Amino acid sequence: MIRKYLSWCLLPEKARNYLKYLERSQWFSQDELEKIQLKKLSALLNYAYYNVPFYHRIYKANGVHPSDLRELDDITKFPVISKSDFKKVFPKECLGKTYGPKDVVYGQTSGSTGNPLGMFVGKDKMYVRQASKLRFDRWAGLNPGERFVLFWFPGYKKRLISKIKQKVDDVLSNRLSVGIRYIDECKIMTEIKRLQRFKAKIFRGYPQFLYIFAKYISENNINGIKPSAVISEGFLLLNGVRNYIEEVFGCKVSNHYGSVEITSIAQECSEHVGLHINAENRFVEILKDGEVASSGERGEIVVTDLENYAMPFIRYRMEDIATPTDETCACGRGLPLIKNIEGRIFDFILYKGKMFYPPHTIFYSPQYLKSIHNYQIIQNSPDEIEINLVADNELNIDPIMKVFTESFPDMKISINFVSSIAPAPGGKHRFVYSKIAVN
Numbered sequence: 001m002i003r004k005y006l007s008w009c010l011l012p013e014k015a016r017n018y019l020k021y022l023e024r025s026q027w028f029s030q031d032e033l034e035k036i037q038l039k040k041l042s043a044l045l046n047y048a049y050y051n052v053p054f055y056h057r058i059y060k061a062n063g064v065h066p067s068d069l070r071e072l073d074d075i076t077k078f079p080v081i082s083k084s085d086f087k088k089v090f091p092k093e094c095l096g097k098t099y100g101p102k103d104v105v106y107g108q109t110s111g112s113t114g115n116p117l118g119m120f121v122g123k124d125k126m127y128v129r130q131a132s133k134l135r136f137d138r139w140a141g142l143n144p145g146e147r148f149v150l151f152w153f154p155g156y157k158k159r160l161i162s163k164i165k166q167k168v169d170d171v172l173s174n175r176l177s178v179g180i181r182y183i184d185e186c187k188i189m190t191e192i193k194r195l196q197r198f199k200a201k202i203f204r205g206y207p208q209f210l211y212i213f214a215k216y217i218s219e220n221n222i223n224g225i226k227p228s229a230v231i232s233e234g235f236l237l238l239n240g241v242r243n244y245i246e247e248v249f250g251c252k253v254s255n256h257y258g259s260v261e262i263t264s265i266a267q268e269c270s271e272h273v274g275l276h277i278n279a280e281n282r283f284v285e286i287l288k289d290g291e292v293a294s295s296g297e298r299g300e301i302v303v304t305d306l307e308n309y310a311m312p313f314i315r316y317r318m319e320d321i322a323t324p325t326d327e328t329c330a331c332g333r334g335l336p337l338i339k340n341i342e343g344r345i346f347d348f349i350l351y352k353g354k355m356f357y358p359p360h361t362i363f364y365s366p367q368y369l370k371s372i373h374n375y376q377i378i379q380n381s382p383d384e385i386e387i388n389l390v391a392d393n394e395l396n397i398d399p400i401m402k403v404f405t406e407s408f409p410d411m412k413i414s415i416n417f418v419s420s421i422a423p424a425p426g427g428k429h430r431f432v433y434s435k436i437a438v439n
């Protein structure tokens, strides 16, 4: 109780107040929410046009001006931006003129999306990110200070400072971080004992890890692990995986959608009929062949972060697929719904009878951010890995080869330069594709 009170007190006042606002505005009608979006979109376009060289240049080249936005539908006049557009000009042309190095937090897309990108978030708007995440967390019953477990990918060769920071964050947020680099019975059992001792109310994290633990717990009849809710985030949540996790843990899974560059885009409420968009801060479009998709029609997700002025993301291609719907939710919230999110598939690599995540984080190191545009790691057979890179010709592949041969010493590793990597059927990108591992 004291911990929960303290956690609320430790939240910045701006975030607390904004959360109070979001908990009111989620009940606004769709019309009211659209008025808020139009006002914010117009202000953001104006700022970007006059203060962010990248947007000034591309809007001029496309013959559009912020004053062309009179209603929300006019947004389609403005060009859609992709990660590769930003990569060509980052950081020089992306930072708003009114922001200096001390006013921003540097981040980097990682893990789930592949094709990494450096990015900035204005410190002045961090409270929006905090409050938006908290509102979604509270839908699943996770309040600040509440005991929760984070299932995640721990990464390779983490620096000591990151390890210490993680431990401090664990203690401050009453969190248990559970991460495994490969699937090994002994390791899973150690983590399960930690789960039994920790007795968390909420589990959150990557669905594939939640699934692996659920499977082990079920198959070995392990008791004493009973969360009241699970939040799946970071990767595609397959229906079979959701059903299995729900069955084993005896509680509902809430699907969350967001990314490092644009956090807290959408999440399911307790009705689980679709994901409600964080519409006060994110303007989400679902496009089919460049046009707005109709209700029930699959299309690509394009998002505008209405609040990050430091490095505006306006009509940003998420490289995922979803279906918009006109359905309203029984919960009564006015926040619009999207359904059936597809995208982001990572397989494991099967090595010496164990399933490993390959050391793909090497592609996110600053030295490769500009030179590697896309990648795919393919396991063709038990002893062969092929890495396809869409990269600049002068790229030195020796360090990449070294990391992979150290991780999988007995395997044949090959690196190929390719001009493009085709998405898997259905438009999903498979950054790690194992032809032999069962995922």
Ligand SMILES: [Zn+2]
Binding pocket: 269, 270, 271, 276, 329, 330, 331, 332, 333
């Ligand atoms: Zn709802």
